[in-house]
Amino acid sequence: MDPGTFCGQSRVLVVAGKGGVGKTTVTAAMAQMAAGLGLSVLIVEVEGKTGLAAAFGAEDLEYDERDMAPRIRARSLTPDVALVEYLEEHGLHRISKRLVRGGLVEVVSTAVPGIKDILVLGKVKQLERAGVADLILLDAPAAGHAVSFLMSAKGLKEIVRAGPLQSQADDVLSMLTDPSRCRVMLVTLAEETPVNEVVETAFALEDRVGVDLAPVVVNGLYPVLSGLDADPVAAGADAPVLAAAAEFRRRRQELQQAQVARLAGALPLPQLHLPTLFTVDLKPADIDVLASALAAAIEALPARTEVA
């Protein structure tokens, strides 16, 4: 599939995955790829510091948009801020500051679980409707929580049966369930527990929320290195070390391939494979490498993905 077509499928792409699988890395790579195609991108981060800004070599994100790279902006959108903004817009403007200091946010969000999530998603919907960017990437909360985050609209409709909050939930739900407006891209590693969790999350999201799932990203794969089977005897004294390191990588690749196959069997979604970069700190140059890998993986997808 053409990467441009891929990016044009929906304006909002939610990137979700369990902690530690590289969700932020994938978000950054996706943004870079889209920007490289000439699209404007807005990244919305809903949790504390994720390291996204640092990966672009920028300062930490704030409520106001900040430039990350050419055509890439990013901002944070925390639930507390979203709630205050909402209350201000709905008749509590004069006293809202005082009430917030007095703990209103805690009481209201306890009385209506999911309200913070729905307001964050409501704000994202507003951004989507306003067309603030060609592609809006939402760096979702860690999986597990991602399900409840995206479920919040449905849950809320059962609690609040009328009023502005209900119409907000309706609007969010229609965005989430419209594949031409919003899709969810799950990220995982080729390891036992992350694979189990991504399968569970995928089914929960499809069955319980009704969102459209984009191909699943399998991150951190050892790049295939041909010639790993060469006999290192010519290296003399270094031979044992070279052999041990090669054996380690072969074994890891086998284990990863087994998990990739297991994922393919359990989850009927196309996969996008991203390589590990053998680094602990992500730098702008690394994002470029991953963006190219992502583009190549997307190009390898069939033009039209039919999902069973």
Add this chain to the structure above:
Amino acid sequence: MSVADLVADREILVCCGPGGVGKTTVAAALAVEGARRGRRTVVVTIDPAKRLADALGLGTLTDAARRIDGDWPGELCALMLDPRSTFDGLVTKYAPDPDQAETILANRFYRNIAGALSGTQEYMAMEKLFELHNDDRFDLVVVDTPPTRNALDFVDAPRRLTRLLDNRLFRLLMIPARTGMRAVNFATQAFLRTIGKVVGSEVVTDAVTFFQAFEGMEDGFRRRAQAVQALLADPCTAFVLVTSPRRDAARETEFFAEKLEEAGIDVDALIVNRMHPRFPAVAPAATGGGLSSLYQNLADLGRLSDGEEAHVAGLSRRVGAPAVCVPELETDVHDLPGLSRVAGFVFG
């Protein structure tokens, strides 16, 4: 102090760190070691992977400690945190009579607090820790903490509820209870109406009913929260920071360590799980000889180890504790031999 000393001497070990680093496994391994060293140990797990839960005899969610038999002089029990039933237990304990407890337990606002208030799971983990510490059957409590991004969520958790109960809005809502609903002053009524318009009037009614039913119980909860805080600060409690050197986790751990430092919490031990093996560096041979991939691979893995080790060293300096490294195993740990293996790496 080594991790072995902590397991031998302390009464509480709190395992904290970002999600996805194998915290539950490490907590369980520390508990196994406790039993091996003759201590009567209980480990509180939070949402363990299913096969590990099965290995620990926790196939079903249970708030009661289950005994795990093994070849050790001490004892090992495990339980899986059930925040809801722990919270219900607290309400029953502090309610002046069963009727009031019943009213609260059935209230929708309360059910939201018990099920969805952010920090409740953390709060109940700390509450459970307090309860088990006072339980004569155990002399070592190991607690896994919920995967939270903010380190303070669990340290701060007990205070969070008291803050909710103490807040000004609560006092405002309490006025009807004291003076009768009819006498509610005009300003409050107008305020509640406005809130009701936004979030729905049923929601407001639930909240008001909850706060009315809860009146008189805040003191009990507040004292309990203070006692839990004091226990966390007591020298008998040790904090073990568990992490992995992976990219996202590395970043989160820095943030985590920063928050712990701000909260004045000393990290007593640092365990870095899932380290890649370090292969000795060799100078690439001048002649290719078809071995370039082998050298490339060694360089890749070496670069990874360099990054991991630099990260571990920085973290170790920051928290002022030496790092204990556990290698990345080929498979997930789902049985007692696996836990013993992890313990073997931690305790050398």
